[in-house]
Amino acid sequence: MCTPLPSQDELKHRFYYRDGQLYYRIRASQRCKQGDLVGAVSRDGYRKTIVKGISYGVHRLIWKWHHGTEPSLIDHINGDRSDNRIENLREATVRQNAWNRKRKRALPAGVYLHQGRYRVRLYLGRPNVSVGMFDTLEEAVEARNKALEEYIEHSPVI
16 A cells, blocks of 8 residues: 555545545645646546645545545546546455456457457456357357456455
């Protein structure tokens, strides 16, 4: 875990939340006036801001603003780092978060070409899940998505 976040009380004193964004409740500096949007988008696509000289991801501040907790990992459910609506954020494991990453692959994660057919294998823990072999990519993707939904439905967030 990185540097601890400010307390929930302090966050609610400094900021207010509306439509997935934080805004200054009080004047923070000459440049940051009451009602201004908090933070700026960094090169990695996350909105970040500085509080008391420490840089924080705004999505982490929004989570603590709402829940008062500091999970080690917060996932953007739809994979869009700029979408900080609270309903798009979830506490997640490293494995769950990895499934949302944007991939530079020709095939979806868990789908592999094997001897002219499509193999679906999911690495969701021990033992790994072999879903099966399929003749078309569409069938393989459909089976993969169904298996993922079942796994996510039945797996607790740790």
